[in-house]
Amino acid sequence: MGVRLILEPSSRAPREAAASVVDDTHWEYAQARILLGRASSADVVLPHASVSTRHASIEADGVRYAITDHASLNGTWVNGQRVVSERKKPLRDGDRIDVGLFTLRFVANVPVNDVPSRERTAAIAKRLLRAARALEPRAARRLVITNGPDGGRAFELPPPPARVVIGRAETAEVSLSDGDASREHAELIVDAEGVVVRDLGSKNGIFVQEKKVSEARLLDRDELRIGATILAFEDVEGAPSDASLRALESLPDQPISGPSLPPPPPSEPPPAPEPTPVATVPDALTSMAPSEAGALPAATPEPEPPPPTHRASLGAVEWMVYALALLVFGLSAAGLWWLLRGG
Helix, strand or coil: CEEEEEEECCCCCHHHHHHHCCCCCEEEECCCEEEEECCCCCCEECCCCCCCCCCEEEEEECCEEEEEECCCCCCEEECCEECCCCCCEEECCCCEEEECCEEEEEEEEECCCCCCCHHHHHHHHHHHHHHHHCCCCCCCEEEEECCCCCCCCEEECCCCCEEEEEECCCCCCEECCCCCCCCCCEEEEEECCEEEEEECCCCCCEEECCEEECEEEECCCCEEEECCEEEEEEECCCCCCHHHHHHHHCCCCCCCCCCCCCCCCCCCCCCCCCCCCCCCCCHHHHCCCHHHHCCCCCCCCCCCCCCCCCCCCCCHHHHHHHHHHHHHHHHHHHHHHHHHHHC
């Protein structure tokens, strides 16, 4: 089992989003350590100056995987959070990893049958580099003089079909201030497939990548020597060469801003407060004239409940009380009569 890294649209540079994605671009490795960087020796080559040559590595950490940033200029980011340099950050299936202008989706526990070759790794890097260059605001093909009195001069090549003469003559499309060059030293044939250089019977011949040739098809970043002058051929539309990757590797790191997280989903608005109940005006007042409704009628007091009434029939307790009262009254009367008689 191994891991898969899938290239996805980058959130760090919308202008170069097309440079970050090539359909079905992915890497699969079952090895214990995977190096990510701009160097051609990396396992995952990401060809842009925003990626350091030795940017980060993914390593098996027991049954899991972890990523380590190697003090890169722009840092390594996992799900929008920057990884502390030289400290392992555990990875989970589905994590998003931002490395320079590239975004990778990490997939764990993938069955890997074939060991990726160095040629396939380089081929993916060249495809990415070609996509990135397609966005650069410069000519599709051009020659740049890199030495001598004409050093720094650039000549844009016309679209196909076209013929461009290189030599010492002032009438040459690419005129050189080089005494070792013939007046009409070589010609460039621009066709639908690219550019072919052809010797026009010069005295000193032509050299491509320091190899003497009479005719050759130029590749991106090839060096063409005419006399003592070296001209670098740049081809945005053509497939980049190994020399293109090596040239990119030698560039200084390019600082960029950190990745931006996708905006959070909009939150639901808070519920509206319930309206405060308003006392309604009695129907009697709404039917009054404005002058009558200005003064409210006096409130009428509620009638007091009537006093309780005695029951018509007496209970046993009431009869006993009346009987004792009559007995006391009778004894008092008898005593009073006896006192009067004795006197």
